[in-house]
Amino acid sequence: MSLLHFLRAMWGIVGRELWRFIQQKERFISALVRPLIWLFVFAAGFRNTLGMAIAPPYETYILYEVYITPGLIGMIQLFNGMQSSLTMVYDREMGSMRILLVSPLPRWFLLICKLIAGTAVSILQVYVFLGIAWFYDIQAPLQGYLLILPALILDGLMLGALGLLLSSFIRQLENFAGVMNFVIFPLFFMSTALYPLWKIQESSALLHNLASYNPFSQGVELIRFALYGQFNQQAFIYTLAAFIIFMIAAIIGYTPSKGMMTRKGGD
Amino acid sequence: MMKKWLLATGLLAIFALSNAQAETVFVTLEKDNAIAVVDPIAGKLLKTIHVGQRPRGIALSVDNKLLYIATSDDNTIRIIDTTTLKEVGQLPSDKDPETFSLSPDGKQLYVSNEDDNLVTVIDVAAKKSVKQIKVGVEPEGIAVSPDNQWVASASETTNMVHWINTKTLEIVDNTLVDPRPRAVAFTADSQQLWVTSEIAGSLTILDVKTKKILKTVKLEVQGVTAEKIQPVGIAIDKNRRFGYVAMGTANRVAVINAQTFAVEKYLLVGQRVWNLAFSPDQKRLYTTNGISNDISIIDVENQKVTKSIGVGRYPWGVVAKP
Numbered sequence: 368m369s370l371l372h373f374l375r376a377m378w379g380i381v382g383r384e385l386w387r388f389i390q391q392k393e394r395f396i397s398a399l400v401r402p403l404i405w406l407f408v409f410a411a412g413f414r415n416t417l418g419m420a421i422a423p424p425y426e427t428y429i430l431y432e433v434y435i436t437p438g439l440i441g442m443i444q445l446f447n448g449m450q451s452s453l454t455m456v457y458d459r460e461m462g463s464m465r466i467l468l469v470s471p472l473p474r475w476f477l478l479i480c481k482l483i484a485g486t487a488v489s490i491l492q493v494y495v496f497l498g499i500a501w502f503y504d505i506q507a508p509l510q511g512y513l514l515i516l517p518a519l520i521l522d523g524l525m526l527g528a529l530g531l532l533l534s535s536f537i538r539q540l541e542n543f544a545g546v547m548n549f550v551i552f553p554l555f556f557m558s559t560a561l562y563p564l565w566k567i568q569e570s571s572a573l574l575h576n577l578a579s580y581n582p583f584s585q586g587v588e589l590i591r592f593a594l595y596g597q598f599n600q601q602a603f604i605y606t607l608a609a610f611i612i613f614m615i616a617a618i619i620g621y622t623p624s625k626g627m628m629t630r631k632g633g634d
Numbered sequence: 635m636m637k638k639w640l641l642a643t644g645l646l647a648i649f650a651l652s653n654a655q656a657e658t659v660f661v662t663l664e665k666d667n668a669i670a671v672v673d674p675i676a677g678k679l680l681k682t683i684h685v686g687q688r689p690r691g692i693a694l695s696v697d698n699k700l701l702y703i704a705t706s707d708d709n710t711i712r713i714i715d716t717t718t719l720k721e722v723g724q725l726p727s728d729k730d731p732e733t734f735s736l737s738p739d740g741k742q743l744y745v746s747n748e749d750d751n752l753v754t755v756i757d758v759a760a761k762k763s764v765k766q767i768k769v770g771v772e773p774e775g776i777a778v779s780p781d782n783q784w785v786a787s788a789s790e791t792t793n794m795v796h797w798i799n800t801k802t803l804e805i806v807d808n809t810l811v812d813p814r815p816r817a818v819a820f821t822a823d824s825q826q827l828w829v830t831s832e833i834a835g836s837l838t839i840l841d842v843k844t845k846k847i848l849k850t851v852k853l854e855v856q857g858v859t860a861e862k863i864q865p866v867g868i869a870i871d872k873n874r875r876f877g878y879v880a881m882g883t884a885n886r887v888a889v890i891n892a893q894t895f896a897v898e899k900y901l902l903v904g905q906r907v908w909n910l911a912f913s914p915d916q917k918r919l920y921t922t923n924g925i926s927n928d929i930s931i932i933d934v935e936n937q938k939v940t941k942s943i944g945v946g947r948y949p950w951g952v953v954a955k956p
Contacts, residue, residue: 411857414856414857421942426677426940426941426942427902427903427930427931427939427940427941427942428885428902428903428904428926428930428939428942429902430902506938
């Protein structure tokens with residue numbers, strides 16, 4: 368197998384995913400509506416709650432909308448990660464995954480391609496979201512929009528890997544509601560997406576600990592710092608480690624001899 | 635030879651550049667009885683210097699060599715050398731000086747004595763009080779017109795602006811404005827006087843020639859209750875493009891189009907923003923935030939708050955020296 372073979376397969380998977388996304392206008396719009404409602408409706412009510420203390424990377428007082436924006440970027444990527452896990456389950460049910468898995472290429476490579484595809488779609492959404500936010504007067508330094516890209520890639524991969532890992536556990540599409548309640552909501556609400564750590568600490572020490580060890584928080588912080596031209600090393604290492612762990616677990620989960628697939632009797 | 639020359643010009647260029655950017659911001663700290671010295675380019679507090687009890691009003695001499703600081707509880711105005719930062723003299727301001735204004739030629743200083751309902755006129759060179767003018771109850775905001783024709787003094791309780799002729803040092807006219815006028819500022823062309831009213835939450839623009847109200851601008855911020863909107867400090871740029879009003883406990887600075895008087899934007903700064911000052915090139919605007927104990931820096935060109943720097947307790951007045 369040549370490198371060309373690998374590349375062709377990767378393009379096949381990533382291209383299909385991007386094509387599918389662009390074709391589905393409803394999906395594109397609905398993916399944007401969610402963070403925009405949070406921004407325009409939810410954040411509007413909390414306009415004046417922050418602005419009490421200045422915490423890095425911010426150098427001055429900010430409106431709540433400005434604070435929540437990196438959290439909503441994280442939300443876009445979180446839902447995308449879960450969405451790609453949903454499509455994995457769907458593909459498995461519909462049988463199109465079998466076509467993918469019979470490919471002579473190693474399974475880990477196919478999974479990574481799937482991951483890159485999901486991440487690419489999420490990054491596309493993030494930039495459109497940031498574009499709309501710009502006109503809502505949420506404007507970061509220009510270089511931040513470039514520096515955020517590597518952070519988006521890593522965060523997208525991490526959340527995508529989590530989605531893959533979950534999809535290896537889920538047998539049927541119907542079980543996906545459980546993912547919503549037991550994964551997406553806790554990850555999102557117990558994080559720094561909506562409130563800074565110091566604010567969470569004021570209310571509960573336990574919640575503070577949960578939020579600071581939440582990989583989603585670390586991903587959001589990585590994005591938040593990158594958007595303001597700063598590198599958050601701790602968040603980077605944490606997000607990278609989480610990605611590697613989730614990815615290895617997902618690969619094991621999808622390996623026929625070892626993973627969940629066998630236990631479930633395969634599909 | 636060539637190399638040396640290049641090096642020399644290079645060094646010179648660097649020197650010139652660093653020189654061009656050098657700027658010092660002085661902030662009076664009402665509770666710390668001190669002034670803060672800030673490098674606004676580096677965004678750092680350099681040092682704090684003890685000056686006297688309850689320093690509030692602050693101004694630079696025309697040549698930028700001296701600072702005048704009203705130490706209210708010491709009942710005097712202290713003169714401080716801007717390079718050595720040592721006190722070099724005092725001006726007899728009489729009781730409780732809070733705000734004052736220097737004439738454009740730097741020869742006279744006009745002080746509001748809030749408790750005695752007076753404006754004290756000081757001859758700066760002689761360091762002597764020349765005259766005390768009886769004004770309304772609780773005089774606060776005071777400003778000398780750039781053409782040195784008028785002194786405008788606002789009385790908080792009388793709700794009035796008194797027009798004092800600088801030649802005769804007599805009140806010539808009075809204009810009634812919205813409740814509790816706090817600060818007054820002339821436009822650079824001396825054609826207009828801007829007055830903020832703390833209780834009314836408004837800005838009144840007066841025509842200097844007729845002494846009549848041109849326009850009253852009500853300041854309102856979405857999501858902020860009306861009683862929190864307490865406009866105080868005013869800064870108007872040289873070209874009269876924009877005027878800026880510090881809005882007290884609304885924690886915002888209003889950006890007002892100085893031609894149409896429309897409020898274009900509200901910029902979020904620290905808590906209880908009180909007074910404002912431009913950088914010498916008018917590219918930045920500095921705000922003192924009394925409760926959050928910091929100053930905020932506004933990028934005037936982009937109308938954005940770029941940084942807030944902790945300076946000490948109850949920052950009140952601010953000036954920037956090139």
